[in-house]
Amino acid sequence: MKLLKKGAEGDIYLTKFEDHTAILKTRKKKPYRHPQLDSRIRKQRTIRESTILSEVKSLGVRTPLVYRVNQNDCTILMQQINGILARDLVGIKLQSACVEIGKITATLHKSGIIHGDLTTSNFISHQNKIYAIDFGLAQKSIRTEDHAVDLRLFKEILGSAHVDVMDLLWEAFLRGYRSVVGPERFNKVLNHVGIIESRGRYARME
Amino acid sequence: MICLGIESTAHTFSCAIVEKRGNKGKILSDVRRIYRPQDGQGIHPREASRHHIEHSSEVLSECVRQANLSIKDIDLISYSAGPGLGPCLRVSGVVARTISSYYKIPIYPVNHAIGHIELGKMLTGAKDPLTLLVSGGHTMLAAFKQKKWRIFGETLDITLGQLLDQFGRSLGFASPCGKKIEELAGKSEKYIELPYVVKGNDVSFSGLMSAAKRISKNKEDACYSLQETAFAMIGEAAERALSFTEKKELLIVGGVAANKRLSQIFKQICARQKAKFFVAPIQYSGDCGSQIAWTGLLQATAKKGVSLKDTFVRQSWRLDTVQIDY
Numbered sequence: 001m002k003l004l005k006k007g008a009e010g011d012i013y014l015t016k017f018e019d020h021t022a023i024l025k026t027r028k029k030k031p032y033r034h035p036q037l038d039s040r041i042r043k044q045r046t047i048r049e050s051t052i053l054s055e056v057k058s059l060g061v062r063t064p065l066v067y068r069v070n071q072n073d074c075t076i077l078m079q080q081i082n083g084i085l086a087r088d089l090v091g092i093k094l095q096s097a098c099v100e101i102g103k104i105t106a107t108l109h110k111s112g113i114i115h116g117d118l119t120t121s122n123f124i125s126h127q128n129k130i131y132a133i134d135f136g137l138a139q140k141s142i143r144t145e146d147h148a149v150d151l152r153l154f155k156e157i158l159g160s161a162h163v164d165v166m167d168l169l170w171e172a173f174l175r176g177y178r179s180v181v182g183p184e185r186f187n188k189v190l191n192h193v194g195i196i197e198s199r200g201r202y203a204r205m206e
Numbered sequence: 207m208i209c210l211g212i213e214s215t216a217h218t219f220s221c222a223i224v225e226k227r228g229n230k231g232k233i234l235s236d237v238r239r240i241y242r243p244q245d246g247q248g249i250h251p252r253e254a255s256r257h258h259i260e261h262s263s264e265v266l267s268e269c270v271r272q273a274n275l276s277i278k279d280i281d282l283i284s285y286s287a288g289p290g291l292g293p294c295l296r297v298s299g300v301v302a303r304t305i306s307s308y309y310k311i312p313i314y315p316v317n318h319a320i321g322h323i324e325l326g327k328m329l330t331g332a333k334d335p336l337t338l339l340v341s342g343g344h345t346m347l348a349a350f351k352q353k354k355w356r357i358f359g360e361t362l363d364i365t366l367g368q369l370l371d372q373f374g375r376s377l378g379f380a381s382p383c384g385k386k387i388e389e390l391a392g393k394s395e396k397y398i399e400l401p402y403v404v405k406g407n408d409v410s411f412s413g414l415m416s417a418a419k420r421i422s423k424n425k426e427d428a429c430y431s432l433q434e435t436a437f438a439m440i441g442e443a444a445e446r447a448l449s450f451t452e453k454k455e456l457l458i459v460g461g462v463a464a465n466k467r468l469s470q471i472f473k474q475i476c477a478r479q480k481a482k483f484f485v486a487p488i489q490y491s492g493d494c495g496s497q498i499a500w501t502g503l504l505q506a507t508a509k510k511g512v513s514l515k516d517t518f519v520r521q522s523w524r525l526d527t528v529q530i531d532y
Contacts, residue, residue: 006449006478006479007449008442008446008450008479030478032470034434036397037397038438041402116406137405153407156406156408157407159526160349160356163352164352196362199362200362201344201361201524202288202289202343202522203522203524
């Protein structure tokens with residue numbers, strides 16, 4: 001097994017399943033967390049991630065295929081998507097990836113699922129198709145507030161990781177999102193993003 | 207260059223004199239008076255500002271005396287212009303403007319949050335850190351990119367400092383309550399389940415606070431469980447931001463940086479993410495004049511002081527809106 005990435009949430013290994021390559025995501029124990037809290041979080045997220053990865057396939061959202069789940073050591077064995085992280089795309093490709101991410105997000109929201117960790121690092125471009133990964137923080141919710149939190153997080157990441165093209169990408173994302181949820185819902189959620197932002201610490205009140 | 211920095215965003219009124227030679231800073235003096243509300247109560251802005259006004263001249267003269275200087279040796283003045291409590295901010299504004307106009311010394315408004323970060327960098331030697339600013343007013347993860355401190359995660363409601371203070375006050379402790387909570391937490395190892403809310407890189411503490419108040423029968427267990435949950439949340443957010451930004455350094459600044467359990471957690475996170483760990487020294491982690499003085503000195507390397515009519519104070523002034531030219 002080869003360690004590909006030591007992520008915040010878990011470590012990603014390249015391994016084999018039957019005779020093809022696969023990804024093993026393992027949520028290791030975090031010694032700085034109280035063991036009770038730690039095992040609750042790891043177990044809950046492993047189950048949630050594997051369930052939702054499979055569930056959203058029926059909505060037409062591309063995700064890695066789950067091969068095997070182990071609740072005890074909190075690992076998920078899944079298909080490897082051999083592509084480029086959306087974060088590492090540039091120019092028009094990054095822009096159209098954001099439209100696609102917007103569409104995926106909207107598709108999830110329409111079915112009452114929030115991704116919970118929308119960043120450009122959690123989408124992979126493979127053969128011009130966008131795959132969604134990392135559903136550890138995903139939740140079931142139809143509340144406008146929760147949908148808006150999803151959008152705000154994506155906006156925050158654009159503002160910090162893609163500063164120079166932030167406006168273009170945000171606009172692209174919204175275009176994709178709107179095309180799926182329709183104008184009425186779109187306006188409601190976007191308006192709520194503003195409300196959440198205004199709750200932020202020292203946000204301008206004028 | 208020698209700068210007089212005046213801080214008065216919340217409970218602390220402080221004057222400090224800092225000297226800058228090349229890239230090195232030296233704190234010549236740092237004098238503080240802290241407003242203490244009654245046990246179980248929070249800061250009353252009017253009372254706090256009255257406290258600051260009453261102590262301003264004594265703090266100022268003591269600060270100059272300790273530095274072994276006279277006002278005329280000072281090259282520039284900086285003051286905390288926000289964010290903070292309006293009545294308190296106006297005190298540092300008035301003091302700074304008075305000295306500046308009487309002695310004709312250039313004046314610089316400073317963002318308090320950036321002050322925390324810059325002083326932390328200066329004192330620890332961190333070069334390009336992901337910074338966790340944790341205090342009564344802030345809980346955010348910031349990293350420098352393209353002339354601004356960009357935010358990679360923050361609280362969606364109350365701050366870590368507010369969480370500890372408001373919870374502590376509900377038990378009748380005196381504000382700030384962090385120290386007392388840390389002390390009690392150290393006596394327990396019994397973890398009671400509390401809501402753990404991480405949304406991407408952001409955290410939310412308000413639900414945690416309500417839940418913690420409900421389990422506060424045994425104070426030690428409640429303090430322990432509250433600290434463990436809240437710190438694990440901000441730890442996870444920081445770990446995500448570290449992994450996302452791929453920064454190789456992490457720096458903790460702000461009043462809550464004094465908490466040893468928090469540092470212990472972050473040391474382990476940094477070891478895991480192969481980042482160097484820095485924490486502001488305890489006497490300069492909380493609000494102080496030095497953070498304002500040092501940031502004023504940095505600003506002076508890039509621009510001239512502002513004219514008196516532009517010496518604003520701003521209660522709401524997010525650090526990610528400030529362009530950094532130095």
